[in-house]
Amino acid sequence: MGLRDDLERYSEVGEDRREDLAEFIQYGDLGQSLPDEIHIPIKIVDLPEFQYDRRDKGGVGQGEPDVGDPVGQPQPQPGDDGDEGDPGDESDEHGYYEMDPEEFAEELDDELGLNLQPKGKEVIEEIEGDFTDMTKTGPDSTLDFERMFKEGLKRKLAMDFDPDYIREAMGVEGWGPDEVFRWARENNLTVSKRWVEENYDDLPEDERSKWESIEEMESNVQPTSTAQKIREHGVKNIPFRREDERYRYPEIIEEREKNVVVVNIRDVSGSMREKKRELVERTFTPLDWYLTGKYDTAEFVYIAHDAEAWRVERDDFFGIRSGGGTKISSAYELAGQILEEEYPWADWNRYVFAAGDSENSRNDTEENVIPRMEEIPANLHAYVETQPEGKAINATHAEEVERHFAETDNVAVSYVNGPEDVTSAIYEILSTEAS
Structure with a gap:
């Protein structure tokens, strides 16, 4: 372990043993600190330091005086007056742990269990964030096609019906287009009356009396759901509309x-x-x-x-x-x-x-x-x-x-x-x- 490692270790010890923050606030000398530099006293002994033996005129190694190269004489230190002093007399620079206000605030939060969240006031900058907001107009490159597809698909699911199932209802004896259309609406089958009339006209005469009642038809024929048709045949003819178009633009974040x-x-x-x-x-x-x-x-x-x-x-x-x-x-x-x-x-x-x-x-x-x-x-x-x-x-x-x-x-x-x-x-x- 070198001298630098020793110094870092002693510094860490000093930080660990600085005055308790509450004790410092209650009883410490606050006047030693500046508005932007708080000095917390450290409760440790002085850092170790070397002292030259002024009686030794030779080099730094052991042995006879002519062995080794001299490295120079020690320079006078502050406070030297010719008397031998004790190691570590000059310890003021190691007497305080320096803390800036930001660190002080963090320490006081921990000490007292505070959680103050400052509020921003003056807007100093507006920056663009993620493309999370939507508008009805914009360049083609920002068109949210996935959203438009989903809207079209929801419309298809809401409007789609099983044509074969409705044609089966046209085979109920004594029913005409009006009865078929009324039954379809009662069962939430979104078919137009025109479609019913056109398909009824195309239905052969012998198929218009296939079922004695609508109950018989419903008990023998099951409709195919839109979801089942999509699974079997995929999706075709999604009804896109202009009102479904949405364009992404970046959220404006105020700093x-x-x-x-x-x-x-x-x-x-x-x-x-x-x-x-x-x-x-x-x-x-x-x-x-x-x-x-x-x-x-x-x-x-x-x-x-x-x-x-x-x-x-x-x-x-x-x-x-x-x-x-x-x-x-x-x-x-x-x-x-x-x-x-x-x-x-x-x-x-x-x-x-x-x-x-x-x-x-x-x-x-x-x-x-x-x-x-x-x-x-x-x-x-x-x-x-x-x-x-x-x-x-x-x-x-x-x-x-x-x-x-x-x-x-x-x-x-x-x-x-x-x-x-x-x-x-x-x-x-x-x-x-x-x-």
């Missing part, structure tokens, strides 16, 4: 790009202290990674609010703290404006995620927030309540939203009182959309 915009709303008022802010970050960050991995194109809008709302960059979103009051509806008003102007519902999937400690100004939830949520079309609205130190008396926003939308299938409310609740909240939110 739709899976676009998503995620609006993250956070309460930054004075009551949102550090522990609450950390729980918001722990919940929203994996949601962002997950949806980035699920969709072809993912864009994010970050809105902070106290009594007023304003748009911020992601780097500022989780750290802002204000001393003002709280009016959650201000954030939904701004979210609605941004979505309407920049992310039309016809082209974008939409997720609107809000988080806070459920404290809100008097009657704002019922009179303003709920109507705004109903006015904003979205795949999913979600509210995350963070209350690590126990719920305040006036923290009723989450309960009001949950009560109002109890029968609605695109609104989720979750409660996060500590890191251990984060993955359950993520599951509740995403499973609502997946269902």
Whole structure:
């Protein structure tokens, strides 16, 4: 086994022993990751590496100094200061398993048992599929002859009759063309009256009284079915008609790009202290990674609010703290404006995620927030309540939203009182959309 094999083996071990994903989301350092590159800590010892013996000035083989060719002196390594160090001191580059958002989404699906299927919105290409659709006109090369043959054959089977059997009925004593035609129709024999009249005229006189009654004729003569005649004599004279013609053309398949915009709303008022802010970050960050991995194109809008709302960059979103009051509806008003102007519902999937400690100004939830949520079309609205130190008396926003939308299938409310609740909240939110 060579060095390369050793390195691959250690890498595989590292992947197998990386942090459990749920544990990483609940307690890990999310700040080490980037939006498109997630770093999951690996629980293994440092990779083995060679250390030169600085006292040895000779070659790499055994024996006397003049045996073997020297291969050069070791180059200074980062951190060398003349003291002998322990092998593997420089281990940072092996401390994380790198995962892109797509892999993260797959892993989280497995971890939580999710099955979110993104929906395509904007049509980016139309391609021709299989020739499965039909039209009444088209080039001769696309004529579906097999279908036309089947239609003609069905017509033949429906219209065909046994002429010899009907001629036998003409031999019933006292019957004429009218009686024979009436009997034929009663027995679903699709013969024309003209045919009966012409064949009756051709029938010799001595054969017109062959049978005393129709019952005698039916008990002595059995008709030959169309299927039996086809088996014995094959198919002749299939009645093709213009209306049976159908021409195949390709199914037009619309390729739709899976676009998503995620609006993250956070309460930054004075009551949102550090522990609450950390729980918001722990919940929203994996949601962002997950949806980035699920969709072809993912864009994010970050809105902070106290009594007023304003748009911020992601780097500022989780750290802002204000001393003002709280009016959650201000954030939904701004979210609605941004979505309407920049992310039309016809082209974008939409997720609107809000988080806070459920404290809100008097009657704002019922009179303003709920109507705004109903006015904003979205795949999913979600509210995350963070209350690590126990719920305040006036923290009723989450309960009001949950009560109002109890029968609605695109609104989720979750409660996060500590890191251990984060993955359950993520599951509740995403499973609502997946269902």
